[in-house]
Amino acid sequence: MRHPTALLHFPFMNLTTLIHARLDGEITPEQLQQLENHLRNDWQARRHYLELADQHARLLQQPAINTGRLQEQRNSETPIRAPRWRPATTLSLIALAATIAFGIYLFQPPPSNLEPTSNGVAILSQTLDAEFAKDTTLSRSDTLSPGIIRIDQGLAQIEFFSGATALIEGSAEIEIISAWEARCLRGRVRVHVPPAAKGFLMHAPDMKLEDLGTEFALNVQDQTSAVHVFDGEVIAHTPRQKPASLTRGMTFSPATTSSTSQDFLPISQIQDLVQQRQNQRFESWKSSSQQSRHDPRLIALYLFNQESADPWDRLINNLTLPPQDQRAGGAVGARWTQGRWPQKQALEFKRPGDRVRINLDGTYNALTFSCWIKVDSVDKKYNSLLLTDGYENGEPHWQIFEDGSLMFSIKHQPDHVPPSTKYNQIYYSPPVFHSDTLGRWHHIAVTYNNTDGTVIQYFDGKPVSRAISPLHQPGRPITYGPCEIGNWGLPTSPSNFPIRNLNGSIDEFAIYHTALTPAEISTIFTTGSPQ
Template sequence: MSNEPSPPTDELIERYFLDPQSLSDAEQSTLVRALQEDPSVRSRFRVAAFIDAELRFESSGEETSSPSITAPTGLGDAWPKWILAIAATLLLFGVLGYLNWPATPQQTQEPIANQQSPPATPEVATAIALLDVGHNQKFEPGFAPSGSEFHQGEYHLSEGEVTLTFQNGVAVSLESPARFSIIDPMRMQLDHGRARAIVPESGHGFVIETSTMVVEDLGTEFGVVVDDQQNQELHVFAGEVRLHEKNLPPELLTENSALAWDNHTKRRTITPDDGAFATSMSIGYKRWLDHSLQLRQDPAALFYFDFETDSRKSAEVVNRATTGIVDNGQLTSGIWATGRWPEKGAMLFENTGDRVELNIPGTYDQITIMGWVQINRYDFALQTVFNSVDYSPGQHHWNLTRGGSLRMGLSGQYDLTSKQTLPQNHWTHVAAQMDAKSQESVYYINGEEVDRKQWTTSIPIRYGPSSIGAWGHTNRAGQVTYSRDLRGRIDEIALFSRILSADEIREAFEAGSNFQ
């Protein structure tokens, strides 16, 4: 008896469809047993059989096709006996399932005269994929998803970009114009456009097919292009794919490789172009940028800092709000850094005294503040996100505790510590509404309300001299000193002189959340 390890199941399936006689008796038994015990193996075997039948039919030259799938040609008039055992096994599963199906009332009870059957409940089809993120997307009538749900069928994306997430975790990003069909959770067809697939282990074996090729995932990230003239490209960015072409044996392509085909020449090798395909991240950045432009143009915006700069030596933090009420912030110390996306700027607060100073004139009956923060470390009992200098009646403070909770307060009215915490080294959206008219404050983390607090009296809200990243307080000598240093990044923070609704806060979170 041989002590050599058995080949992987995928290899056995591939060898069967290339040459079933190449499998030894032991390998045949291994494959049969795997098909009997593992539903995923049966699924991959069916996909392989379908691909093999399609390729053999295309190469046969026949003008019409039959809906049935026959045994691969070249194997004689009958299937090998051991593969008939597989078919029998699959049939047995179906028979046993039928015999063990729970009996219905009609099968176990005598019919009752004039009994009316309850109306049939319509069967709701489960979506195969969901819209993960989109930017200015528009679908042609009759070829559009049902809301955010994509079922089996054909779709025409006429404008914008989308990323779909399949049941198995596969993410496919498409750019308009695109015509594509969703066949099942493991297969889609691209007739025109650009598609990029990012396939996790749970989606191993996912397929994108075109009119002339089938691209089978082997744990990959890859892109497929089909243009107006049916010129095609395949780019492999990570992992491996198995390429099936007409009249050719399957071929393995590895990462950092790319091929192109057209109607007039044979295929050629090209340079893979990672930047030529949309991803969930790139689509998310465009969506956030559109939303950012809306926020900075809000008539109630007092300041809007996006921490973008033309020079990383700049000591000025530009206030993008168009109202002109608050001047640009002054960077005392801090590090210009990268934010949620590679294209996005941020301010890194790392050292003692790192802060942005600003002055906010006036008093307000309503305030909303929100932003994106990433905490690297919790070094102190309290760390400052955004505070007024000192803490006089009506002034608002926004800190974090050493445990990661929001620690908020309005001087003379309340202090509040959230039960929910901010994780380290992860971007988190935080927001607050303060209403002197209703005497209530509400706080949010990642678009969801986490706490609210009633005030005892109505008092106008004010800031005056303030800072982002550290708290300034006046000592006995009349000097302002700073403490409660933040240890992390902020890449967006804004203050409005109105109450943004819960829906607006949730929209801001969702618009900025596709950064990974």
């Protein structure tokens, strides 16, 4: 048996030792206070106490056990000492365990598997040269909640959850009321209502339009409304007139002036304009990409196009000029899919084995990782972007953390720090991948230099975090060696390997040996954005 005074030499004992001392009756008042503080402030400590107390109570019922630990094997002639814990004490212990169990029930953290919710009622499905009001930040595929949308110029298409579609032209102001209702306050809007959305309501000054499954256009100027029906039937409700049934080709306005079908851009022309603009943006990016290949700061540039028609060819070319073929990659498992434009390909990562193997030589003083990515789900604790095979001094890791934040780290462990001690410079951005940004193409980037240690992470051309680690020491070199895009490391038999594969697609990844400026990152995003 331990002597109580022996514990006085360890005022900051670990929790398990304190619990055993309490159960064995060997705890000092100071240590009892320390244990009570643990139990009061940590629900996991209370659970651990309950488990050990229950185990201790069960062990006391066995004839060869005294203080909760197995005794040394005794000679059969040696009498067995009775336990020091009396039945009343055991009952007290059980009562204490029950009390702590109740405390665990009351104080355990809220469950982490609560179902996510959204108040969205529509989606901004398409834009063309759209400029929204300065106080509005919207982009294609955003989920829209009830509220007012102001567009200064261009085209914007809204798809309501009911199935109705509204195409807004030029300078306009639209109020989204629900999945089944909207109001045009100013400007021109064209509405298509399929049978499943029959009954969709569009309000305007002095008019309410009830759609019975049709396509119509509404023009609101100077508080005067006019509607033209292209197909189907619309019921127009006005304060001073009976409801009017409008069918194909009919135009109606409570005022004396009205619009005609020529005042509205046909849907077919709008789709043609969108396609033309996408082609223009693709050609512009393609030209810019050709020029960027000559950038002497590039270590590697991967565009993930399938260069060969041979399905067995899994080569991922490094497209920097002059050529650096030794830095070409090899796709493993990942499959080619459509990229941010119909004319471009990307690689899709889905399974635990999907990855791109690369090997980057050289030693550097700074870095920039620039990537176009579509994340389908953040379903692991760590979701790989680029990871070196190991994690040696000077090697960077770039991942998406489980909360959707960008996570950059680089290891520089001094010689005096034991290898078992983690000594990483780790940087997190705010969460950027969530329900509204998943399944869409985004540009992400990170910059780091070993002089001042500043790490800046970017999302869609804008800085989202800037930090310097307190562990940073200037001048330590950056190295890579064998790496993987979209996964982490080769397994070593017979060991298992952590599953960190990306769940999504990548269609461009550039690695620089310098920290690009915020203006350069913004230009990369603007030039490469498919919108």
